[in-house]
Amino acid sequence: DNTPPHLPIAPSPHLPIAPSPHLPTSLQGTPASPGIAIAPCFRYRKTPITWEQTTSREQPPHYHVEDTTEEWQRLQTALHTAQQEIQTLLSHSSIQIGDAEAAIFDAHLLFLADPTLLEAAQQRIFTQHLNAEAVWQGVINEVASNYRRLDDPYLQERIADVVDVGQRVLRVLSGTPMTIVDVPQPAILVAADLTPSDTASLDPTRILGICITAGSATSHTAILARSLGIPAIVGLPPEILQLADGTQLAIDGETGRVWVEPEPETLVALRTQRDAQQANRQQTRTIAHQPGMTRDRHQISVFANVSSINDTQQAVNFGAEGVGLLRTEFLYLNRTTAPTEEEQLEVYQAIAQILDHRPLIIRTLDVGGDKSISYLGVGLESNPFLGWRGIRFCLDRPHVLKTQLRAILRASFRHEIKIMFPMITTVAEIQAAKAILAEVQGELHQAGVPFDEAMQIGIMVEVPSAVTIADHLAREVDFFSIGTNDLSQYVMAADRTNPKVAKLADALHPAVLRMIQQTVEAGHAAGIWVGLCGEIAADPLAAPILLGLGLDEVSLSPQAIPAFKGAIAQLTMPQAQAIVTTALQQDSAAKVREILNDDLHLI
Numbered sequence: 001d002n003t004p005p006h007l008p009i010a011p012s013p014h015l016p017i018a019p020s021p022h023l024p025t026s027l028q029g030t031p032a033s034p035g036i037a038i039a040p041c042f043r044y045r046k047t048p049i050t051w052e053q054t055t056s057r058e059q060p061p062h063y064h065v066e067d068t069t070e071e072w073q074r075l076q077t078a079l080h081t082a083q084q085e086i087q088t089l090l091s092h093s094s095i096q097i098g099d100a101e102a103a104i105f106d107a108h109l110l111f112l113a114d115p116t117l118l119e120a121a122q123q124r125i126f127t128q129h130l131n132a133e134a135v136w137q138g139v140i141n142e143v144a145s146n147y148r149r150l151d152d153p154y155l156q157e158r159i160a161d162v163v164d165v166g167q168r169v170l171r172v173l174s175g176t177p178m179t180i181v182d183v184p185q186p187a188i189l190v191a192a193d194l195t196p197s198d199t200a201s202l203d204p205t206r207i208l209g210i211c212i213t214a215g216s217a218t219s220h221t222a223i224l225a226r227s228l229g230i231p232a233i234v235g236l237p238p239e240i241l242q243l244a245d246g247t248q249l250a251i252d253g254e255t256g257r258v259w260v261e262p263e264p265e266t267l268v269a270l271r272t273q274r275d276a277q278q279a280n281r282q283q284t285r286t287i288a289h290q291p292g293m294t295r296d297r298h299q300i301s302v303f304a305n306v307s308s309i310n311d312t313q314q315a316v317n318f319g320a321e322g323v324g325l326l327r328t329e330f331l332y333l334n335r336t337t338a339p340t341e342e343e344q345l346e347v348y349q350a351i352a353q354i355l356d357h358r359p360l361i362i363r364t365l366d367v368g369g370d371k372s373i374s375y376l377g378v379g380l381e382s383n384p385f386l387g388w389r390g391i392r393f394c395l396d397r398p399h400v401l402k403t404q405l406r407a408i409l410r411a412s413f414r415h416e417i418k419i420m421f422p423m424i425t426t427v428a429e430i431q432a433a434k435a436i437l438a439e440v441q442g443e444l445h446q447a448g449v450p451f452d453e454a455m456q457i458g459i460m461v462e463v464p465s466a467v468t469i470a471d472h473l474a475r476e477v478d479f480f481s482i483g484t485n486d487l488s489q490y491v492m493a494a495d496r497t498n499p500k501v502a503k504l505a506d507a508l509h510p511a512v513l514r515m516i517q518q519t520v521e522a523g524h525a526a527g528i529w530v531g532l533c534g535e536i537a538a539d540p541l542a543a544p545i546l547l548g549l550g551l552d553e554v555s556l557s558p559q560a561i562p563a564f565k566g567a568i569a570q571l572t573m574p575q576a577q578a579i580v581t582t583a584l585q586q587d588s589a590a591k592v593r594e595i596l597n598d599d600l601h602l603i
Helices: 068-096 099-112 115-128 132-148 159-174 196-200 220-228 238-242 264-288 309-317 341-355 391-396 398-411 427-447 464-468 470-474 484-492 510-525 540-548 558-569 573-583 589-602
Strands: 026-028 030-033 036-043 187-191 207-212 232-234 248-252 257-260 301-306 323-327 360-363 417-421 457-461 479-482 529-533 553-556
Touching: 030 220, 036 207, 036 264, 068 099, 068 115, 068 132, 068 159, 068 196, 068 220, 099 159, 099 196, 099 220, 115 132, 132 159, 159 196, 159 220, 187 238, 187 248, 196 220, 207 248, 220 232, 248 264, 264 558, 301 309, 301 529, 301 558, 309 341, 309 558, 323 341, 323 529, 323 553, 341 360, 341 398, 391 398, 391 427, 398 417, 398 427, 417 427, 417 479, 427 457, 427 470, 457 464, 457 470, 464 470, 464 484, 464 510, 470 479, 470 510, 479 510, 484 510, 510 529, 510 573, 510 589, 540 558, 540 573, 540 589, 553 558, 573 589
Parallel strands: 036 187, 187 207, 207 232, 301 323, 301 553, 323 360, 360 417, 417 457, 457 479, 479 529, 529 553
Antiparallel strands: 026 257, 030 232, 036 248, 248 257
């Protein structure tokens, strides 16, 4: 399991701050994440990085180093450790909050691998004989200063990400351990600021609300709070930091208002409002454990995207009817050698056991692109999304693929497991992958090892070439699963990890919708079923589109399942098909969204 520890908050070593006698009974901030929370406040003070070699113990030390090669290696080791931590957080966040929001940490990984930044750090160590901490702090300060000078508010907000990544590396260099959150009871977190890493690691069952004096409603911290379903208010007056731990607070993330020691009548009104919201969510959860079905009884399978055993249990709790995408990369992360056949078998069997006869689609290793694993020889490339990734890597390293296929086949005995190959661009690739699979099946037969002889084989459709030859590919497989996250960026020629162009990679753009339609039609004409595993399915607004396009299955982040099933339950197939017909005639994603908003108000 790759679930990271919760938010690194330590109880303050200082005495509680006495509340100011002049503290107002209510405070106004900027609404950042909707919802009502009533709980005692818990003041967050980040554990400071402490330095042994400096008298201030707060600023990184500056000193002369003789062995510059060793010092450069020390920085590289710290960068690698930070990279592994972020990769774990990314994998956890993909499930907890969805791929689109987790892409924040893709950007963190790219920052750590930025050649300009690394070259500047290396040059300073070798020419100035400066220690790694001083060099790294200097480089981070310069990047943050460059962002501050920009007019673009979006890019200015990325300063928080730069500082977050910078502090993570400094913490590793200093040897300051990550501390575990210790909230004595469910609480509202009060802080000067929260980093994106802090926020993504929060436990929504313990942290019921967030109040910070910094930030904006469009910051990554705000986006992550919304994804976690935690009410949040940003930009609050600094007086809130004077509150003593345990002070009763009530917050409304819709209006940005905070009540300090609220009056009984205020509490009654807010609790009534909160209870109505919770009842609405409970009704949605009830629908989630029923089949995904429209008002006119048309069914669509609703599966989950998962990355661990824990995620699978969470998916079942949220009403998943199966797993449409098991990302197996988590097995390969945070280690120095590839997982053995037995290690993989154990995990696949444990996941299949939790699913209890529900389908499990296992995607073979999908490295490269934004996922580099150094011990496999998958390094950094100048254009990684067009590089050595997915099935291309596995066909070049057949021993890695064969080990994984053996484990999957062995786990398939008495379970409903399917295999899915990623990043297929040509017929030759799927034929080569199937030949390796047949070879492994033959070896297992010979050894008398049982497996599911009728196991289905599918491919991810995520590049335009696969869409345009979908009729040929359909003859080779039992199912398609459309990966809209990658398909969108390839169709629109827009890297989804680049903030300057990421908005173009929108799965609701008619160009992408037509690709989905073409794939569904080709699959159905060949008699195979077609699913979709992409972040677009996590947006309830898109439900009529996916339904109307004729998809047989959708796979999404577990916590998004209730809202998707709730949206489906409001629709009929003719309504969904009519919406799709209109959407496909539009010329932008914005116009498609307008139609969806208008039509859903009428339904």
